[in-house]
Amino acid sequence: MELWQLDATDLARLIRTGRASAREAVQSCLSRMDSVNPALNAVVRRMDDEALAAADAADAARARGEALGLLHGVPVTTKVNVDQKGHPTDNGVVAYKDLIAIEDSPVVANLRRAGAILVGRTNAPAFSMRIFTDNALHGCTLNPLDRAITPGGSSGGAGAAVASGICSIGHGNDIGGSIRIPATCCGIVGLRTGFGRVPAVNFSSPGGRPMGGQLMSVQGPHTRTVRDARLALAAMSHGDRRDWKWADMPLQGPPPVRPIRVALVPQVPGGSTHPAQADAVRTAGRHLAAAGYHVEEVLPPDIPRVVELWHRVCVTDVFSGLWPLMQQVGDPDGQASMAAWLAAHPPTDLAGYIGALTERDALQMRWMAWFEQWPLLVMPVLCDLPPAQRSDLTAEGQVATLASMRSSLIAPMLGLPGLAVPVGRHGRLRTGVQIMATRWREDLCLDAGETVEAGEGIVAPVDPA
Numbered sequence: 001m002e003l004w005q006l007d008a009t010d011l012a013r014l015i016r017t018g019r020a021s022a023r024e025a026v027q028s029c030l031s032r033m034d035s036v037n038p039a040l041n042a043v044v045r046r047m048d049d050e051a052l053a054a055a056d057a058a059d060a061a062r063a064r065g066e067a068l069g070l071l072h073g074v075p076v077t078t079k080v081n082v083d084q085k086g087h088p089t090d091n092g093v094v095a096y097k098d099l100i101a102i103e104d105s106p107v108v109a110n111l112r113r114a115g116a117i118l119v120g121r122t123n124a125p126a127f128s129m130r131i132f133t134d135n136a137l138h139g140c141t142l143n144p145l146d147r148a149i150t151p152g153g154s155s156g157g158a159g160a161a162v163a164s165g166i167c168s169i170g171h172g173n174d175i176g177g178s179i180r181i182p183a184t185c186c187g188i189v190g191l192r193t194g195f196g197r198v199p200a201v202n203f204s205s206p207g208g209r210p211m212g213g214q215l216m217s218v219q220g221p222h223t224r225t226v227r228d229a230r231l232a233l234a235a236m237s238h239g240d241r242r243d244w245k246w247a248d249m250p251l252q253g254p255p256p257v258r259p260i261r262v263a264l265v266p267q268v269p270g271g272s273t274h275p276a277q278a279d280a281v282r283t284a285g286r287h288l289a290a291a292g293y294h295v296e297e298v299l300p301p302d303i304p305r306v307v308e309l310w311h312r313v314c315v316t317d318v319f320s321g322l323w324p325l326m327q328q329v330g331d332p333d334g335q336a337s338m339a340a341w342l343a344a345h346p347p348t349d350l351a352g353y354i355g356a357l358t359e360r361d362a363l364q365m366r367w368m369a370w371f372e373q374w375p376l377l378v379m380p381v382l383c384d385l386p387p388a389q390r391s392d393l394t395a396e397g398q399v400a401t402l403a404s405m406r407s408s409l410i411a412p413m414l415g416l417p418g419l420a421v422p423v424g425r426h427g428r429l430r431t432g433v434q435i436m437a438t439r440w441r442e443d444l445c446l447d448a449g450e451t452v453e454a455g456e457g458i459v460a461p462v463d464p465a
Helices: 008-016 022-040 048-063 106-113 156-163 180-186 211-216 226-236 275-290 303-329 332-344 350-373 395-408 410-414 442-456
Strands: 043-046 075-079 117-122 169-174 189-192 218-223 261-264 294-297 376-380 418-426 429-437
Touching: 008 022, 008 048, 008 226, 022 043, 022 048, 022 075, 022 117, 022 156, 043 156, 048 117, 075 106, 075 156, 106 117, 106 169, 106 226, 117 156, 156 169, 156 180, 156 218, 169 226, 180 189, 180 395, 180 418, 180 429, 189 226, 189 442, 211 303, 218 226, 226 418, 226 442, 261 275, 275 294, 275 376, 275 418, 275 429, 275 442, 303 332, 303 350, 303 395, 303 410, 332 395, 350 410, 376 442, 395 410, 410 429, 418 442, 429 442
Parallel strands: 075 117, 075 169, 261 294, 261 376
Antiparallel strands: 043 117, 169 218, 189 218, 189 418, 376 429, 418 429
């Protein structure tokens, strides 16, 4: 087996014990990138020389007997919308192609601190605002499972890179599904961390973020195994007080009452759910029940209202800030997609915006109380199958896309963690579920995810379709 085929846990162990070098690991992944990236366009900025120099430094550190980080020598990618020193934070926008970061974002610094070797920057849609990873600066990223289907977004480059074996860990971020949706579209694992878990600040954009971004956007990993998601979480979550949202909370919470109660939502209120996605939820439930979890089909509070409030807050934020900027410097597809979104969910006035944030607080309290009875929730990542490329550019297509996404909007609106895990298949594509828990309980999601993974099998890298 070649090194690029290994997950990060095994690769880090080989490097730590001297059975492989960091240089060999990086060379293996760069060779895999040579083979598959031209067919995918997942990595849009390569860093071969920089990565090989960092690998040599990592090997020298091991030879000197220095303490090694969790990801020592492991190749990792970062998304083009997060600051990485010496590289553009272009966010898929031509106007920002020369916006060079002078300092790492804390999440990137944490990956370096853990010993990861940064090998490339992965693609995103313009301003990271679609689940279709295409932009005028870098072009379109293709899904390694099916070229005609979106790889997801906005972290579609990361999802495609991990699925195809370019790296074992791909950094992403998520405000409305941007980690979990690429994970399910590409058939891999994706962890949306909870609010305040992973520090992240883009020093290249000192002007602050709208309220929706402050409350909902988080950082997290794409991986092919759940244990790698756990490993990446431990690396990414090291504290940095410059991010006011970061909280010093343990990664392992108190044991819940057993058997752990799991609520299944195979049919998501607010629209139709594709039978294959509903079947995936019930299959995940059977895996969990076989392992001793108590599983029932139970609805949490007011799902349609949570979804509507996500749109109300985010659309109003976008209309007042990002939409004028998109019209000025965005690409035509990004403009068409955003215009269709604004038409489907018009912005509200100040009273409506404040009311939405107030109601969000009330819903959070109701959901926190509900999680006391049901510590885990399993539902689809997407309610429909992953859509065809560019299908959000018409009013009808965008409405269908947003309806499918509704199950992914709940976790960001309420500040919750969510783990996407592939379950089942539909033709060449994987179906999948997200496992959600209350705040600070990524560990419960990961524990359950490992149980589901044991029933489904480990994801192997794929060659582009």
